[in-house]
Every structure is written in C-alpha cells, then in structure tokens.
Amino acid sequence: MADQAFTVTEDDVRAMLLAADSIAGQAGRNMLAKVLKGSRDKKLLALGLDNSPAYGYFRMLTLDQITERVDWMILNDFLAIDRNRDMPLLVFTDRGWDIHIENMSELLLKQWETWDKTVPTDMTYLKDRNRSMILLFLEKVAHTGDARYIPLLQQWAPLDYRKVREAIGKVIDHLEKGHSEPLMLEGAHRSFYCTPGEPIIEPRGSERLKCWECGKRFEWTVEEQDKFRMRGWNPPKRCESCREQRQKQREAWLWE
Template sequence: MKTPNRNRLPNEEIKAILRAADVIIARGGRTLLAKILKGSREKKVLELGLDTCPVYGYYKSEKLDIITEKIDWMIDFDFLDIEYSGKLPMIVFTERGWQIESDQLTDELLSEWQEWVNQGKLDQDMSYLKDRNRQMILLLLEKVKESGNPAFIPYLMLWEKIEYKKVKEAIRTTIKALENREPVDEQLIQVRAESINEALNGLAPSDFPLKCWVCGKRFTFTVGEQKFFKQKGFQLPKTCKKCREKEAEGRFSRFL
C-alpha cells in the first residue's frame, strides 16, 4: 500500500468518497471504490450498476493511483476501514464514517421526496426503505419531522404499510408531528450539526502503547506497523519485538 497524501481532504471530498463506498460496503475493496470515483467503464463496474452511484466519476480527471491515495487517507484517518472476507479485503465504514454518510444519505432521500412532491408523484413504491439500517431510518424520520412539510405524509402512510412494528410506530409518530405542526427542536438540529462537523475533522493516525504478554513490558505499536497489520488482516501483536525475535531464534535453533 502506498503512503497516502498527508494533506487533509476537503469535507466535500470526504463525503464523496463515503457516498461511493456506501454502494460496495463489505462487498468490494479499495480498487473497486477507486474505479467508481474515477468513472471507470470496466465491465464489472457496469454489471454491478455502480455507474448509477451519485458520485460516479467524481474524480474523472484524476489517475487511479491518486484516487487510491485519497482512499488510503480515508482509512488512515478513521473514516473507512478494511475487513477481510476470507482473503479478500473489503471496505467498511468506521463509526465516524457511517455517522457522516448516514447524515448525507438521509438528506439525499429527503431531497428525493421533495422532488416527488414537486412533480406531484404520490403513489410511490416505498419498499426501498425496508430492511435498511435502523439508525439511518430513524434519522430520516427525524429529518422528515423537522421539515414540517405535511406533503410528506402520503409517503409516510405508504411506507408504514410495509414496515415492521417498531418502525411503524416511529412513522406514526412522525405523521402525527406533521399533522399537529409540532415545533422543531432547534437545539437538537444544532447538536447534530456540531457532531457531524466534529466527525469530519477526523483524527490523525498515531502510535499507541501495547503490553507484551511475555515480558510484561510496554512497547510502541507504530503507525507504520498499524498500516501493515491492517493490510494483512492481522490481529494486534501480543508480544514486543525482542520477545518475537527470541521466539524466532528458539524455533530456528531446534533445526540446527
């Protein structure tokens, strides 16, 4: 893996990479993500329908290796992570990354609803929201409530018909809030905005201490070692370098 660009990515680029990652979470890796952002016309990209992603081709003027460096930056700064499916490294969200992505995804869904209202489309298929991430769904309903727009009620009623009990209850609460024109909690909106801004700031990767299971001494797990272990899918080391070297010497001496 190449050393990523240390310059901080602008917030809009962070959001674009997260949006592209959303369509391949746990089923694609860094290379596929880079191809979506590049706008690749490769057969696999088109067969999977990844060219319909809203940020497909976001970096169309960039080279793939530059895009991959940006993705590596996202991994190093705790917006994305790598998990292994067998031997295949798959892109996944970190808690920070999902917080940002769920916020922008719900805004995207709400904008779609508003477009339906503008076009007079009332009888919509709401099944695309079923079995989605519960946290994201509740956030969407909170934003629908905050919109104060009663024109969204027909979509909520259609959605309620196909949902499970707990989500049905949350939808009914949202419908009632819109019907009664309940006041918006401005403080909650402000807190959420501040939380997203804080998440976007990210944290620079740093060394951290671990305790050796053999000698009991503390040793430093460096940023470079963290990247190597993550790339290989290894667990955190349980022994310090000296103890690992002694163990290796012991194994070698048995063959002499």
C-alpha cells in the same frame, strides 16, 4: 503518505463513503477506484455499480490518482481492509460508518425537500435500506416540524415492514400534533465516533494504546498505523517490549 501531493476535502470523504456503500464487504480498492472513475468495466456494469450516486465523482483523475485517495481513506480510518477472506475486501470502519449513515439520512431529507409533497411518489426505494439509517432519517423528518411531509409518509407506510410502519406512524403523529420536543425512535443510529456538524478530517498523530499484557500505555505511531491499516491488521494489543518477549517465547518453543 507524508509526501502526498493532493488534498482530500470533506465532500470527497463523503463521496468515497457513498461509493463504498455499494461494494463494502464484496470488492476491494480497485473496484472502488473504478466506481469513482466512472469506469465502463464489464464486471462493474454487471453488478449495477454505475447506479451509485458517487459513480464518476473523480472522473477527471486517473485510476492511480483515485487509488491514492482510496488509500488515504484507509490510512485515515474511514475505510479498512478485511483480509479474512479469499481476497482483501473494503469495509467501513466504525468512524466511516457513522459519517456515512449521517450523510445518507441527510441526502434523503434534502431529496424530500425538493419534491412536491402532493404528487404520488414511488416510495419502494426506501424499503430494505439499513434500518438504523432509515429510523435516523425519520427522526430528521420529525425534527423539521413540517406537516407537509405527512403525504409522503402516508405513501411510504404501507410498503414497509412493521417496525418501520410503526416508526412512520409516530412521525406522522408528531407532525400532526406539532410537538416541539425531539422525537427519539428506538433503533435509530446513534453516532459514537463523529458529531454532526463537526469537522470529519482531523490531523493525524500517534495514538496512546494500553498493553493487554503488562497494562502500560504505549505510543502507536503514524508510521505503524499506516503499516497496520494497509495490511488489514487490527491495532497492536501489546507494547513493543511485550511483543519482543512473546516472540522470544515462540522461538524458544520452536527449539524445544
């Protein structure tokens, strides 16, 4: 990837994570590339993947060019390959999930900002969403301090599950009373791998890992990271010396 002839922007990263939301754990790299291409593939259409907000985001690129960008997402630890099933499937990394959850909650808030709060709206689209994301979204609504959101919240509350209804009630109370302090909802997503507003694309370099065998620190080079991530392997648990020793032990057992 050192010779890549393309640039990936933060908007590209968010769009690819958005597209991955509809296939994570169910399909692989090729299907994600097709969603981003805006393909009319029969399987894609049958699964309703053309309804993804990121469908056709890379419409002007070839599938090979899009796949290169999907692979970049894997190498840069936004997505991962899960090979523990019959076929390799794409999944979110912890870092990618953090960014995606934050992005989704912001998109929902921006959508609400454009709506006429007095017009009845079908709020069923919010039911059965990831709960930690929905609670984070509700926190963001509360943090606006804008009581004009109350009618939307009142329309939503009767349609959702008890815990979400209770959280909506707290947000309504927060907005009605004009509280200035932030509202923290139990179960709302808390990011550990990214900070909202901070750059999400960082220069890659070697990582320092601790060997589970001898306890020493060792370098996990970018080249090794590429190899491990594209094969769906977890980071190495042992340093090179301990790995070699372990391999010798295995070979010895085979000859016993």
